[in-house]
Amino acid sequence: MVETRPYHHGDLRSALLTAALEVLEEGGVAALSLRGTAARAGVSHAAPKHHFGNRKGLVTAIATIGYSRFAATMAEECARSAQNPLGQVRAINRGYVKFALQNKAIFRLMFSRDHYDQDNLELAQAACRAFTLLEETSRSVARALGVVEADAWRDIANLIWTTVHGYAHLLIDGRLVNRETGEPEPIPDIGRLLFEGFSGTGRKAG
Amino acid sequence: MVETRPYHHGDLRSALLTAALEVLEEGGVAALSLRGTAARAGVSHAAPKHHFGNRKGLVTAIATIGYSRFAATMAEECARSAQNPLGQVRAINRGYVKFALQNKAIFRLMFSRDHYDQDNLELAQAACRAFTLLEETSRSVARALGVVEADAWRDIANLIWTTVHGYAHLLIDGRLVNRETGEPEPIPDIGRLLFEGFSGTGRKAG
DNA sequence: GACAAATTTTTACGCCGTAAAGATTGCCAT
DNA sequence: ATGGCAATCTTTACGGCGTAAAAATTTGTC
Numbered sequence: 001m002v003e004t005r006p007y008h009h010g011d012l013r014s015a016l017l018t019a020a021l022e023v024l025e026e027g028g029v030a031a032l033s034l035r036g037t038a039a040r041a042g043v044s045h046a047a048p049k050h051h052f053g054n055r056k057g058l059v060t061a062i063a064t065i066g067y068s069r070f071a072a073t074m075a076e077e078c079a080r081s082a083q084n085p086l087g088q089v090r091a092i093n094r095g096y097v098k099f100a101l102q103n104k105a106i107f108r109l110m111f112s113r114d115h116y117d118q119d120n121l122e123l124a125q126a127a128c129r130a131f132t133l134l135e136e137t138s139r140s141v142a143r144a145l146g147v148v149e150a151d152a153w154r155d156i157a158n159l160i161w162t163t164v165h166g167y168a169h170l171l172i173d174g175r176l177v178n179r180e181t182g183e184p185e186p187i188p189d190i191g192r193l194l195f196e197g198f199s200g201t202g203r204k205a206g
Numbered sequence: 207m208v209e210t211r212p213y214h215h216g217d218l219r220s221a222l223l224t225a226a227l228e229v230l231e232e233g234g235v236a237a238l239s240l241r242g243t244a245a246r247a248g249v250s251h252a253a254p255k256h257h258f259g260n261r262k263g264l265v266t267a268i269a270t271i272g273y274s275r276f277a278a279t280m281a282e283e284c285a286r287s288a289q290n291p292l293g294q295v296r297a298i299n300r301g302y303v304k305f306a307l308q309n310k311a312i313f314r315l316m317f318s319r320d321h322y323d324q325d326n327l328e329l330a331q332a333a334c335r336a337f338t339l340l341e342e343t344s345r346s347v348a349r350a351l352g353v354v355e356a357d358a359w360r361d362i363a364n365l366i367w368t369t370v371h372g373y374a375h376l377l378i379d380g381r382l383v384n385r386e387t388g389e390p391e392p393i394p395d396i397g398r399l400l401f402e403g404f405s406g407t408g409r410k411a412g
Numbered sequence: 413g414a415c416a417a418a419t420t421t422t423t424a425c426g427c428c429g430t431a432a433a434g435a436t437t438g439c440c441a442t
Numbered sequence: 443a444t445g446g447c448a449a450t451c452t453t454t455a456c457g458g459c460g461t462a463a464a465a466a467t468t469t470g471t472c
Contacts, residue, residue, distance in 0.1 A: 009420080028320055035459060044421045046461085051419095055460065108318070113379045114234055145404065156404075158373075158382065159394040163365070166372025173319045176364065188365040197403040198351065198362075214437055214450060241428060250452045252430085257450095261429065414472085421466065428459075435452070442444085 013051045060116040066106040067126035073099040085144040089191035100168035219257045266322040272312040273332035279305040291350040295397035306374035
């Protein structure tokens with residue numbers, strides 16, 4: 001008897017997604033093709049069309065998965081860290097960078113407009129969950145700093161987001177490496193900067 | 207008599223580059239193809255091969271142009287601004303964001319590893335010129351702040367670069383827009399934060 | 413069992429990157 | 443001036459990709 005798989009796969013959509021995630025991490029966004037993922041999943045090259053419509057649909061689904069995992073990574077760090085504003089800011093930073101480092105291709109994809117459909121509902125919800133974590137931490141920081149302006153937390157959120165995102169983005173592009181040591185530069189401690197100002201640098205005196 | 211252009215173009219390389227820049231700004235990195243730029247320049251589809259080798263070579267040349275203009279934009283802002291550390295930090299920030307906003311596609315391209323050859327000599331030189339501006343400003347900030355550690359300027363440079371890059375990247379991806387007003391959020395004033403701490407937010411009290 | 417809907421395959425077209433060979437021109441030594 | 447070499451551009455060719463339409467197969471429903 002020949003082991004012949006049925007005409008209908010049963011769960012082709014998720015099979016295509018896991019195949020696509022593999023392709024993505026191996027070859028980057030450029031390698032993420034409908035035909036390639038179909039081939040890896042062992043189906044015909046036009047099979048993905050029914051589930052994702054076109055390439056952008058596939059990429060959108062991948063980005064949605066990315067945002068979910070992104071939020072989960074940051075939430076984990078927050079849960080296991082000190083439950084005070086400084087601890088939470090640092091946790092957000094760690095989670096943000098950790099996800100970017102461990103999922104370079106998908107992280108780049110998530111922050112490349114035009115690659116996917118930003119108006120997609122599921123995607124927008126997943127992204128919102130991720131950024132809500134950052135917003136709430138910023139609100140607690142604002143309270144702890146005692147600033148009185150009603151939406152000062154926005155400035156704090158922008159500062160934190162901007163810094164950690166710039167760091168993550170530059171880091172995974174191989175920019176922030178010390179030319180002498182070859183080590184990556186540490187992430188600016190925006191939490192301490194907010195709470196203590198730029199008093200010490202943390203470096204050993206030369 | 208028929209107006210027939212010569213077999214040898216004379217300056218095809220630069221003609222291809224200007225065509226490629228047009229294609230890039232119109233359709234983003236994805237639209238930047240060898241055949242497309244060749245068609246726009248009015249030559250055969252294989253003509254670019256001799257000048258750039260392959261697609262990556264073309265993208266590398268484009269990125270090199272980008273870094274040159276990037277450095278020029280920041281240098282202009284520095285020249286026309288207050289010649290003190292705070293003024294120069296703000297000038298770098300303005301130039302960085304201005305270039306990103308006015309050259310979204312090429313900015314994204316410049317900061318997408320894998321799209322081009324980062325080991326290319328001319329490109330590395332152009333990029334170095336750009337980032338040297340940022341480094342020197344950071345050194346002057348370190349002196350002005352009176353920090354004693356020998357390489358504390360690195361932390362300052364990382365903070366400035368990280369912040370402005372994150373801001374520019376998020377901004378051109380349409381992230382930093384206030385949901386109520388629709389206006390883009392202002393860039394965090396990292397200069398003031400360094401020199402004055404997070405005392406005021408700059409927002410009106412609510 | 414008949415019929416409609418969902419799912420997958422087959423076929424087809426045009427664009428793209430790349431390689432190799434051919435055509436045309438510029439250059440340089442003689 | 444001229445023969446030949448190197449540079450530059452075109453033609454031809456191949457496979458991969460996205461997309462669309464039609465055909466094939468299975469599932470569900472009455």
